[in-house]
Amino acid sequence: MTLPTATESKDVILEVCNLSKYYPVNQSFFSGKKALLHAVDNVSFQVNRGEVLGLVGESGCGKTTTGRLIVRLATPTSGRILIENTDVADIKGQGMMEFRQKVQMIFQDPYESLDPRMTIFDIVAEPLNVNGIGTFEEREAQVEEMLNLVGLAPPSAFLFRFPHELSGGQRQRVAIARALVVRPSFVVADEPTSMLDVSIRTGIMKLMAQLREDLGISYLYITHDLAVARYLCDRIAVMYLGQIVELGDSEDIVKKPVHPYTKALISAVPVPDPAIERPIPNIKGGVSKPIDPKPRCRFYDRCPESESSCAEAKNPELRDIGGGHLVACHLL
Amino acid sequence: MDTLLRLEDLTMHYKTKAGWVQAIDGVSFSLDKGQSLGLVGESGCGKTSIAMSIMRLLPYNAQLVKGRILFGGRNLYALSDEEVRQLRWKEVAMIFQAAMNSLNPVYSVGNQIIEAIVTHEPETGEDEARERVESLFELVGIPKERMDHYPHEYSGGMKQRAVIAMALACNPSLIIADEPTTALDVIVQDKILREIEDIRRKINMSMIYISHDVSVIAEVSDVVGVMYAGKLLELGPADDVFKRPKNPYTYSLMHAYPSILGEKHDLVTIPGEPPNLLDPPTGCRFHPRCDWATKECGETAPLWREITEGHYLACHNPIRTKQGKSCKQQKTAKGGDVIDTSDGN
Numbered sequence: 001m002t003l004p005t006a007t008e009s010k011d012v013i014l015e016v017c018n019l020s021k022y023y024p025v026n027q028s029f030f031s032g033k034k035a036l037l038h039a040v041d042n043v044s045f046q047v048n049r050g051e052v053l054g055l056v057g058e059s060g061c062g063k064t065t066t067g068r069l070i071v072r073l074a075t076p077t078s079g080r081i082l083i084e085n086t087d088v089a090d091i092k093g094q095g096m097m098e099f100r101q102k103v104q105m106i107f108q109d110p111y112e113s114l115d116p117r118m119t120i121f122d123i124v125a126e127p128l129n130v131n132g133i134g135t136f137e138e139r140e141a142q143v144e145e146m147l148n149l150v151g152l153a154p155p156s157a158f159l160f161r162f163p164h165e166l167s168g169g170q171r172q173r174v175a176i177a178r179a180l181v182v183r184p185s186f187v188v189a190d191e192p193t194s195m196l197d198v199s200i201r202t203g204i205m206k207l208m209a210q211l212r213e214d215l216g217i218s219y220l221y222i223t224h225d226l227a228v229a230r231y232l233c234d235r236i237a238v239m240y241l242g243q244i245v246e247l248g249d250s251e252d253i254v255k256k257p258v259h260p261y262t263k264a265l266i267s268a269v270p271v272p273d274p275a276i277e278r279p280i281p282n283i284k285g286g287v288s289k290p291i292d293p294k295p296r297c298r299f300y301d302r303c304p305e306s307e308s309s310c311a312e313a314k315n316p317e318l319r320d321i322g323g324g325h326l327v328a329c330h331l332l
Numbered sequence: 333m334d335t336l337l338r339l340e341d342l343t344m345h346y347k348t349k350a351g352w353v354q355a356i357d358g359v360s361f362s363l364d365k366g367q368s369l370g371l372v373g374e375s376g377c378g379k380t381s382i383a384m385s386i387m388r389l390l391p392y393n394a395q396l397v398k399g400r401i402l403f404g405g406r407n408l409y410a411l412s413d414e415e416v417r418q419l420r421w422k423e424v425a426m427i428f429q430a431a432m433n434s435l436n437p438v439y440s441v442g443n444q445i446i447e448a449i450v451t452h453e454p455e456t457g458e459d460e461a462r463e464r465v466e467s468l469f470e471l472v473g474i475p476k477e478r479m480d481h482y483p484h485e486y487s488g489g490m491k492q493r494a495v496i497a498m499a500l501a502c503n504p505s506l507i508i509a510d511e512p513t514t515a516l517d518v519i520v521q522d523k524i525l526r527e528i529e530d531i532r533r534k535i536n537m538s539m540i541y542i543s544h545d546v547s548v549i550a551e552v553s554d555v556v557g558v559m560y561a562g563k564l565l566e567l568g569p570a571d572d573v574f575k576r577p578k579n580p581y582t583y584s585l586m587h588a589y590p591s592i593l594g595e596k597h598d599l600v601t602i603p604g605e606p607p608n609l610l611d612p613p614t615g616c617r618f619h620p621r622c623d624w625a626t627k628e629c630g631e632t633a634p635l636w637r638e639i640t641e642g643h644y645l646a647c648h649n650p651i652r653t654k655q656g657k658s659c660k661q662q663k664t665a666k667g668g669d670v671i672d673t674s675d676g677n
């Protein structure tokens with residue numbers, strides 16, 4: 001399959017400016033001292049209409065938090081989020097209803113996010129009901145069509161089951177169906193296909209690409225699967241400890257990564273051949289600590305290429321190294 | 333070698349409003365001590381159901397229709413609840429696919445694991461247990477300062493790593509890991525899988541890895557089993573199954589992969605409808621979507637048999653390739669893959 005690409009337009013649908021989210025946490029159980037966990041730390045990016053922006057990065061680096069801030073499930077510590085030029089912080093009342101239809105989130109965990117007391121039909125139909133879309137018959141038809149599209153066929157075998165009567169990947173597909181059934185204009189998709197086998201996943205990728213072609217839906221696509229990001233996303237942003245360290249065209253990120261973290265990440269992608277021994281990824285050991293980080297480059301402690309000057313210097317900013325390929329590293 | 337686990341003709345169905353879901357049908361395999369088995373197959377084909385059967389954690393609407401499961405020679409379904417409770421965690425531990433909600437929201441993550449250790453090993457003191465948890469946290473890459481935080485303060489991947497730490501806590505003889513790395517980035521995944529493999533070799537532990545990610549399975553499994561619609565279609569040494577798949581479904585699974593290597597190529601889906609387990613196809617359950625299907629395939633189910641040592645297969649028309657050569661890929665009119673089996677291959 002060849003996924004259609006975004007039409008050349010600079011119509012910005014989402015603009016994120018200097019976004020930060022800090023959580024107060026207990027530093028130590030015994031002292032009870034509070035410290036700040038920098039989940040998202042001064043992040044800026046844009047998504048164009050009809051574009052798929054991939055968000056990849058270390059587990060715990062702030063991807064889900066970024067998504068939750070965008071759909072207003074969390075409030076930023078600082079920074080702004082504009083969707084279609086409206087600051088989401090200003091949305092109230094009737095506007096909120098509209099926002100809830102226009103902007104959807106597919107949650108990372110399909111075991112937590114589906115209401116256990118609702119049938120699959122009710123779960124997928126709920127956003128249609130809430131927004132008063134269509135007659136009952138029309139909704140029924142739309143739900144069935146959506147279930148077919150995500151490969152839950154025949155729909156009659158699933159409509160009246162409860163989430164606990166489905167497999168992990170089937171729940172994920174219910175979550176996708178629910179988000180897409182209202183034809184939103186922007187979707188934050190948080191690891192939406194992480195439990196799906198390649199054939200079904202390809203089907204879902206085609207569906208998402210088709211909807212973007214037909215309806216101009218844009219996506220922020222959070223994933224750990226770089227091969228999926230390569231195929232589905234126009235651009236990829238790479239995060240490390242709350243910050244974007246590299247952002248560029250998907251093919252550039254995958255084929256010509258520049259930041260030392262991105263390079264390590266690409267080298268760690270497993271290959272489907274038991275005969276190949278992949279080398280250990282080139283990154284220093286240790287764990288990343290987002291609590292009260294030092295004001296220098298966040299990757300310094302684990303960077304295999306760091307120079308002594310990096311220890312002294314301030315946190316590097318994203319710089320364009322040509323053709324809109326942004327990198328945050330002092331060595332460039 | 334010593335057999336640790338043995339499934340014999342296991343058949344299990346779920347009751348739903350719309351009828352019986354035939355989730356496991358006549359599955360047989362055995363696992364040796366120290367061996368790792370990778371189980372792959374389409375979403376909804378019954379992988380988690382097999383795991384839950386082995387853990388004896390099936391839901392109320394599940395019914396064991398026939399077959400049995402032997403663990404260390406003992407019939408699991410003949411044991412008392414108390415005996416099973418003692419086996420669980422100490423002997424067989426599981427990393428649940430629902431990792432993220434198998435943690436208790438009201439206790440700190442560290443305390444939950446300490447609690448698990450102290451409960452299953454009464455001889456271990458609290459301090460010793462805490463030290464063990466600290467080293468497990470290091471192993472899965474969570475700073476130990478975060479032991480006292482609650483599950484809602486963890487990211488998706490951190491919860492998954494905490495559950496991996498919990499499964500390793502009591503040095504079990506078998507760990508069933510159900511999609512253990514779906515929420516992990518590839519660097520953390522790489523580190524954790526290497527650590528688990530190290531431990532497995534050191535203490536001769538057995539593993540069952542369940543994953544939709546064929547690449548992960550390729551890296552960690554000695555033996556690979558391929559499931560489709562509640563049936564095992566093929567099981568054998570990883571090298572064999574990857575390089576010389578015998579079942580057409582195995583073949584399509586191994587070759588449809590998007591990759592970050594090479595040029596972008598067209599991604600293919602397996603054509604046709606996913607199987608309906610309320611009313612599965614007759615004969616071979618894969619036949620409506622199989623490019624190799626003959627009349628026989630729609631009529632009789634192929635037998636599960638050993639074709640070469642340790643390599644089992646259910647298929648009426650196994651793919652033949654010359655020894656040592658791997659298959660070539662072509663497109664059929666149906667849009668699926670077929671394999672060039674001409675002898676010059």
Ligand SMILES: Nc1ncnc2c1ncn2[C@@H]1O[C@H](COP(=O)(O)OP(=O)(O)OP(=O)(O)O)[C@@H](O)[C@H]1O
Pocket residue numbers: 023024025037038039058059060061062063064065066108290484485486487488489490515516517
């Ligand atoms: N409610 C909260 N309270 C305190 N800390 C939190 C909270 N939510 C998230 N965090 C922390 O913020 C950081 C970022 O978490 P986030 O869930 O955004 O990561 P992620 O990139 O989605 O990771 P993963 O890939 O593992 O899901 C983590 O260190 C996490 O522990």
Ligand SMILES: Nc1ncnc2c1ncn2[C@@H]1O[C@H](COP(=O)(O)OP(=O)(O)OP(=O)(O)O)[C@@H](O)[C@H]1O
Pocket residue numbers: 164165166167168169170195346347348353355373374375376377378379380381382391393429544609
């Ligand atoms: N409690 C249940 N009641 C009824 N049907 C169920 C129940 N649990 C699972 N099923 C059905 O049984 C089949 C096998 O489910 P299982 O969870 O074993 O699949 P799986 O191979 O683990 O899939 P995935 O990769 O998506 O997690 C599925 O079709 C599913 O819908």
Ligand code: SF4
Pocket residue numbers: 579580581616617618619620622623624625626629634646647648649650
């Ligand atoms: S038995 Fe027939 S239908 Fe089934 S996999 Fe083999 S050739 Fe295909």
Ligand SMILES: [Mg+2]
Pocket residue numbers: 063064065108487488489
């Ligand atoms: Mg997340």
Ligand SMILES: [Mg+2]
Pocket residue numbers: 167168169379380381429510
């Ligand atoms: Mg499962």
